[in-house]
Amino acid sequence: MPIMSRGARFDSSTVFSLPSLWSAGAAFWQRAFASDFAWKVGETFATRVFLIGAGVAASVMVARALGPEGRGLYAVAGALAGIGVQFGNLGLHSANTFFAARDRRLLPRLAGNSLAVSAVLGTVVVVALWGIALLRPDIAPLSGTLLLLTSLSIPVGLAYLLLQNLLIGVQEVRSFNRIEIVARLVSLTLIALVILEGTVSPAALFAAGVAASAVGLARVLMRIWRLAPCIPWPSPGLLRSHLVYGLKSYLACLFAYLVVRFDLLMVQHMLGARQAGYYSIAASMADLVYLLPSIIGTLLFPKLVARATREEKWRLTAGMSGLVLVLMTGVSGIAALFARPVIRLLFGPDFLPAAPAFVLLAIAMIFYGVNNIVSSYLASMSFPRFSVLIWIAACALNIGLNLFWIPAYGILGASLSSLVCYVLVLVAQVVYSARWHPGHAS
Template structure:
């Protein structure tokens, strides 16, 4: 692995950890805040609050046009090419375009709040709350843009800090405003102000830091900035396929709920949603990795051999992290559901185990492929992959959900997802001469599977308290998995050296990684003799 690739990989590893910490902290804080809001408002008030913030959420999803993704791609690319004038121009264009579109869409939502309340939500009396929540269109849309700017500039700390500020302000202010008598209006205002504070924090830190530095460099070098129309064409040309893909997947999520509503009981829908909440924890683990990989691929030359190595290493190490987490969730699903939801959600463990299989596809590149194609500028490939997913999911889900209820729906998701992954792998091989190491993928699955078998007694045991089973099972699983990796040759000496180099400057992560690396090194030495 070359020094340039090591530097990029090290930056991605650091970025992944920073984003993971930010996501974890903000998720926990937001969850606590949501519980307080729900308790203070009561079921009816909380329902009104949920509907009030749902309307602007629809508008927010419509104004992106792929600009957020384009910002990550091109800012990372321009930085690697040492073109600060292009970065500066791109940031200005993105900010201006978001302001124009955000203001226009906010005005539409604000002025049509009566219509939205009456005809879209069938709640004429919540028009005032929609007016209040419409300001989310401005603040949340700007927050999304600024967050992606920080990722593109490799300033993950800015986005993470802003996200944590948002969660703290919202989760403290919204319940407080409800308590002092503002009710639903207070909850909505607190929600909006959370994003407003996050925007202020992001703007100040980006302007006083990377933006001001770029201006100084451009002023000293006399670089020529691009024009607004030129930059905008580049953004839309790159981002539009991703925008269409995201809209399709958004509609697919709504379609799933509609399909369930027509074919299964409320009991099964509740169990499916509970299973989905657990699966979202794996998303929290995988999303920071995928986010950090996006700018990493954007920095590499498509014609070089480095990008092929980066792809293979990304798939391998992502799989090493996500696959064991998935197997653990599959085996311990009953205990996880019982601890959080109790015994009433009797079918949720089955749904969770089956649905989590989709995360095992990570060893075949499911998490890496999208960001690989986005990073090298091939967004149309991702659009085609989405079309393959949706064209197989819709007919399969109709038939399988009708005959097999929720299990049929999940099966259709699994089949459609693997078809999408296979298309991505085929395209990467055919167009870019890039492929995964299938032997490594199978070895990771074997190591994870053996570790999962070791904790089966804890999963089925009804006499040991659930918390104890989860704790002991988790420790045993980690030990067996780490031991199996070198035994099945999923982890070799070169991997240990790479991981040591990647995390040598990673602060608080370094001691943990050093401990694991030392354990793996000793095992490899004993195995190889």
């Protein structure tokens, strides 16, 4: 869907430049931090930190209870369930947020579509898993009860993901966070009970996680019912629009994700497992640095969709981009400054070679963070094809740069490649957004 007519002319004096982003962020600062939005960002950030900590605790409990072999089977089940949900969602979680934010009266039909899609796509993935298990048991990663539980977890997890994003769309952020916390606490409690009962097995512990997801799903459905007390019913017409938007979002997010993930694969292929180990630490730490702008973008998106005019969307995007630029400059600067002592403390001195690569990735996260805000603006405008094509181009460029820079500069070359790609994507998205901004039309 084009943002404006092709007759619009570009005014170079009004380009959405990085200095202007900085100024906009400074002007936006006081108002932003006094808003309800800032409190929701803070609450969501605290929730994510809690979930990370609870996940580490659960991982330790499971590893100690099962040992290496049992932990491996548990991890494979979790990975298969995650892959099933990831490839089965088709970007519909983003579409749910978009359509719910645009018109909350669609909530019952969106919920009905989400449940129907979860059942159908979940069944397709489950049939594929069982087909492999029955036809080629020699290559099937799981069997028996654990495979059955993994199969059950995919439609449950898919429905949970899709319905959660309806809450984000109608800006029920506190309900979203509370449900996330409750589901994780249920999971931890059930894992502890299984261990205390002495009935420990990979299947029993994985069942605890499936039960927790089911509890979360039930609570989301209850909350949606309170918001729109109608029976969820699928709408094929709405689903078609849903899928078009979702697939564009899916492709853009996939290729953005692959930019840094291809780095790791190419480092392993060109430099070996040791250097890949160093780079994996740098990339994991960069993911933590990116946590804050990721949350801001998630919560900003429905607010942008709900804005009535492009001018209002643009103004909010400019201010929030400047704010994120200021915040991420500080966060990334501090993270880079303390990279070596943090790596030494958490991973040991053997992993210190990861520090220089992390410093470059921390700088890259500044641009990736601002990219996230500008991408939210474009997504709120029905996701133009440019938003997909730019990340496909960035992924291809990243691979090309890595072919030359990894052999020349080692893991620093991989980090530098990501940095260059994120800078170029940001410049391209800013110019594109400015080019089609309504105030620039002649």
